[in-house]
Amino acid sequence: MPSFDVVSEVDQHELANALDQANREIDTRYDFKGADARIGQSGESGLQLEAQSEFQIEQMMDILLKKIAKRGIDVRCLERGKLAESGRRATLDVEVKQGIDSDSAKRMVKTVKDSKLKVQASIQGEKLRVTGKSRDDLQQVMALLRGGDWGRPLQFENLRD
Incomplete structure (x- = not known):
């Protein structure tokens, strides 16, 4: 996945x-x-x-x-x-400031779940892992998270097929 x-x-x-x-x-x-x-x-x-x-x-x-x-x-x-x-x-x-604090991570997970995309988001320490069945869904999640105001800059890494 x-x-x-x-x-x-x-x-x-x-x-x-x-x-x-x-x-x-x-x-x-x-x-x-x-x-x-x-x-x-x-x-x-x-x-x-x-x-x-x-x-x-x-x-x-x-x-x-x-x-x-x-x-x-x-x-x-x-x-x-x-x-x-x-x-x-x-x-x-x-x-x-480095890392994603737990409050921001919870808000991100909630935003991803409310988007009704077929992906799962999980908090892993100071980062958030998003998995899904299609790469297109993951790119939509990236666009969704880029558009939000999280109070800190976000980077997306470890994109795996």
């Missing part, structure tokens, strides 16, 4: 390249001269922006979003945290 997996993943190599490009642009911009502003990775799935003021953080966030979009990463995978100001430093934590 044909099947495919629905996942939400970010290419870590492309993300690292986007961070490097953003940091290079920040180093060369006139409004950041002597500001000691940096964008770095914090932990496995997070970014941290550090600068002297909230205004600079907002400028850095704009640069980061442009560089990430240019590298082909969907910006919906980023979730802004709280801005923390302490003395002369401001920091902003940004979470990189």
Whole structure:
């Protein structure tokens, strides 16, 4: 039976390249001269922006979003945290969302079942597996899921006949 997996993943190599490009642009911009502003990775799935003021953080966030979009990463995978100001430093934590959370997966399964297509959808960890008898039904499910607003980018992989 044909099947495919629905996942939400970010290419870590492309993300690292986007961070490097953003940091290079920040180093060369006139409004950041002597500001000691940096964008770095914090932990496995997070970014941290550090600068002297909230205004600079907002400028850095704009640069980061442009560089990430240019590298082909969907910006919906980023979730802004709280801005923390302490003395002369401001920091902003940004979470990189990966995987499909259980609430979104349940909504996807319900949407697929409500479509009355002859397919089965099952949740397998942080991904969703869809199986059916015909490849055409699977392509209709892909179009259905692409059209929905799930709050994160979706990729379709492991298409098997």
